Every structure is written in structure tokens, then in C-alpha cells.
Amino acid sequence: MIGSLFSLARPLIHRLDAETAHRLTIAALAATPALRPGPDDPVLATEAFGLAFPNPVGLAAGFDKHAQAVDGALGLGFGFVEVGGVTPLAQPGNPRxxxxxxxxxxxxINRYGLNSEGMEAVAARLKARRRRGGLVGVNLGANKDSADRAADYAILARHLAPLADFLTVNVSSPNTPGLRDLQAESALDDLIARALAARDEAAQSANRPTPVLLKIAPDLTLPELDGMVAVARKRGIDGMVVSNTTIARPDSLRGDARRETGGLSGRPLFAPSTRLLAETFRRVEGQFPLVGVGGVDSAAAAFAKIRAGASLVQLYSALVFKGPGLVGEIKAGLAQEARQAGVERIGLLTGRDAETIARGETL
Structure with missing residues (x-):
């Protein structure tokens, strides 16, 4: 039903500029009573970061930036939703x-620039819905004009950890000048240490520390990846998200907007982000789980992320072109893959082909 409605509405939606269409989608999800999807196939149940996910398919950060439509998004069948990026103070982002x-x-291609209503607005919305269930993470970002960006992440972790199921430290957005500099090993080490200390302070009044993940760019060199993974392992991070959008522009791009600046997401990101995921899996050596993001637009793409090393997958851009019915299609396809492989849980296939995917042989 959802897929059929989107097919009818898509020509009208795509006549609007992309940001207006996105805002209307968020408003519709926020205003519509949340759907109650049926129980997921047990073969999709996944454990990661100490959390039990009903299925491994999540909504990536960037869709619901201000936590306005969490319940509507969960009602589409996602196993979890990540809101944000959220900055300590409200900021408008880049011009339209x-x-x-x-x-x-x-x-x-987007160059939003971490437009955010700010930490307090997001915290209020998360508090208002916290008894409704569903797993919700928060993506953390720094204010553009901050004099101490590492302090921004600590402030966010301390304030939002009690309200989230997990936090994601985002130092990989290409649209805030200088933000990716925080991926350098020494800067990242200080930032992660401060964010985890702030999380632990907040955990003193909670049952458990909120898991903290690190989201990285797909444009890293392998030596840069080595440094980031070394920091993540040393500091005891709970997981990594691979990957954010790319500043690369493949020669294969045909769209008129291909020369716009910003981060590229969607199908062209699939191959490079999946290879980086496999390289990350090899380096992590099972110390913590990974989330695979980038170009997930089918069950086959989601399964490739799992084979490359992902315990969980996320998507966003594919919804623009394929609509919300894609979520159910991916879950059904993953369940079929698990049964064909003869495993009781889809997670038992995580990393099965990481070595060959890292070499670029199997995608």
C-alpha cells in the first residue's frame, strides 16, 4: 500500500525543489498517527552495542534532523532511527x-551544513516520546563557529546520552569547514576521550552507559583509516558507522547537478563505502560492531553491507527515489538470504566476504 501511494505521488513530489519536498515529508510523518508494523521475522533480530534490534535496517541521520517525526519513521518498519545531526546551539546551516x-x-548532493534547531529543542522532543518505545540514536555535530569543537561533542554527549539509545560522533560531514580535520588521529583521540568522559558522567544516574559510535568519511586513505580505528579501539568506542557522504564525483555521474558542491550520497556511494566498510571490519577484528551506510537501495545492497562487515545497515537517499515501501522489501530480502544460507540470524553472515570485498572482487 505505502509503495503504491508513493508511486502515485512521486511525480508531484519531484516537481518541488528537494528541500521543500523533504520538509513536507517530515511534516506529514509528524502529523500522521504512527503505523504499527507487524512483528519482524525472527531471523532479522540483531544484537549490537548491547541493544536488541528487531531488524537491522535503520533510518540514517540527516532525514529527521530535528527529531520531529521519530514515531512516524519507526512506523515505516525501521529497526531503529538516527536523528540529527544535532549541534549544541541552533544554527541555520548553509544558504539555499x-x-x-x-x-x-x-x-x-547536499550541503546543508549541519542546520540544527539545537540541542535543547531535540532534547525536549526526545523526552516527550521516550515512553513510546523504539530504538532512537542521535547524531552529534559541532557548531560552525565553535571555538572548541571537541567541547561541543562533550556537551552534547552529557546532555543527550540519557535520552538516546546510542550516540554517533559525526566528524565526517563535508559541509562544515574544518570538521573533517577532527578525523586526524591526535585530534580524534582528544575528542573521543572527552565525549566518552561526558557520556560516563551522564551514565551515573542511568542503568547503563549509552553506546557511542564514530561516523567516518568514505574519502579516507587506508593509513588515515588505520589511525581512526586505532583511536576507536584504544578508547573503547562502542561501534563505527561507515560511511558519511563523499566529496568525490565519479565520472559516471550524469545528473545536471553533478557539479554542485557538497556531499554525494545514494547509489554512486555504494561501492566505495562498502569497500571501506570491509577494510574497517578487517582492522576492527571483532572488537565492536559496524553500521554500513551508503547506497543501500535494495535487499542485495543491504546484504552486501552485511557480507562486508556490517551488523546493522542504514539508508536515506534511496527513499527519495523508491519510497518507504523499500524498507519492507529490504527486510523480506534479507530474511530470504538468511534462510537460503541456513542460518538462524542474519547477523551470522556479518563479514562473510569482507576479505574479497576489501580487494574489490565481490560487490
């Missing part, structure tokens, strides 16, 4: 236009 569809490539 700042998001562009590339329909020929099933891709999106």
Missing part, C-alpha cells in the same frame, strides 16, 4: 539551495 537530486544516478 543546498540539496539537489540527481535522478539519472539515483543520487543526492
Amino acid at each position: 539551495p543546498r540539496v539537489f537530486r540527481l535522478p539519472e544516478d539515483e543520487a543526492v
Whole structure:
């Protein structure tokens, strides 16, 4: 039903500029009573970061930036939702236009610049819905004009950890000048240490420390990845998210907006982000789980992320072109893959082909 409705509405939606269409989608999800999807196939149940996920398919950060439509998104069948990026203080982000569809490539370019209503607004919405269930993470970002960006992440971790099921430290957005500099090993070590200490302070009044994940860029060199994984392992991070959008522009792009600046997401990101995921899996050596993001637009793509090393997957851009019915299609396909492989849980296939995918042989 949802997929059929989207097919009818898509031509009208795509006549609007991308940001207006996105805002209307969020408003509709926020205003509509949340759907109650049926129970997920038990084969999809996944454990990661000490949390039990009903299925491994999540909504990536960037869709519901201000935590306005969490319940509507969960009602679409996602196993979890990540809101944000959230900054300590409200900031408008970059001037419009700042998001562009590339329909020929099933891709999106955005340069939002971490537009956020701020920590307090998001915290209030999370408090208002905290008894409704569903797993909700918060993506953390720094204010553009902050004099101490590492302090921003600590402030956010301390304030939002009690309200979230997990936190994601986002130092990989390409649209805030200098933010990716925080991926350098020494800067990252200080930032992670401060964020985890703030999380632990907040955990003193909670049953458990909130898991903290690290989200990285797909444009890293392998030596840069080595440094980031070394920091993550040394500091005892709970997981990594691979990956954010890319600043690369593949020669294959055909869309008129391909020369716009910003982060590229969608189908062209699938291959490089999945190879980086496999390389990360090899380096992590099972110390913590990974979340695979980038170009997930089918069950086959989601399964490839799992084979490359992901315990969980996330998507966002594919919804622009395929609609919310895609969530159910991916879950059904993953359940079928698990049964064909003869395993009781889809997670038992995590990393099965990481070595060959890292070499670029199997995608």
C-alpha cells in the first residue's frame, strides 16, 4: 500500500525543489498517527552495542534532523532511527539551495551544513516520546563557529546520552569547514576521550552507559583509516558507522547537478563505502560492531553491507527515489538470504566476504 501511494505521488513530489519536498515529508510523518508494523521475522533480530534490534535496517541521520517525526519513521518498519545531526546551539546551516537530486544516478548532493534547531529543542522532543518505545540514536555535530569543537561533542554527549539509545560522533560531514580535520588521529583521540568522559558522567544516574559510535568519511586513505580505528579501539568506542557522504564525483555521474558542491550520497556511494566498510571490519577484528551506510537501495545492497562487515545497515537517499515501501522489501530480502544460507540470524553472515570485498572482487 505505502509503495503504491508513493508511486502515485512521486511525480508531484519531484516537481518541488528537494528541500521543500523533504520538509513536507517530515511534516506529514509528524502529523500522521504512527503505523504499527507487524512483528519482524525472527531471523532479522540483531544484537549490537548491547541493544536488541528487531531488524537491522535503520533510518540514517540527516532525514529527521530535528527529531520531529521519530514515531512516524519507526512506523515505516525501521529497526531503529538516527536523528540529527544535532549541534549544541541552533544554527541555520548553509544558504539555499543546498540539496539537489540527481535522478539519472539515483543520487543526492547536499550541503546543508549541519542546520540544527539545537540541542535543547531535540532534547525536549526526545523526552516527550521516550515512553513510546523504539530504538532512537542521535547524531552529534559541532557548531560552525565553535571555538572548541571537541567541547561541543562533550556537551552534547552529557546532555543527550540519557535520552538516546546510542550516540554517533559525526566528524565526517563535508559541509562544515574544518570538521573533517577532527578525523586526524591526535585530534580524534582528544575528542573521543572527552565525549566518552561526558557520556560516563551522564551514565551515573542511568542503568547503563549509552553506546557511542564514530561516523567516518568514505574519502579516507587506508593509513588515515588505520589511525581512526586505532583511536576507536584504544578508547573503547562502542561501534563505527561507515560511511558519511563523499566529496568525490565519479565520472559516471550524469545528473545536471553533478557539479554542485557538497556531499554525494545514494547509489554512486555504494561501492566505495562498502569497500571501506570491509577494510574497517578487517582492522576492527571483532572488537565492536559496524553500521554500513551508503547506497543501500535494495535487499542485495543491504546484504552486501552485511557480507562486508556490517551488523546493522542504514539508508536515506534511496527513499527519495523508491519510497518507504523499500524498507519492507529490504527486510523480506534479507530474511530470504538468511534462510537460503541456513542460518538462524542474519547477523551470522556479518563479514562473510569482507576479505574479497576489501580487494574489490565481490560487490
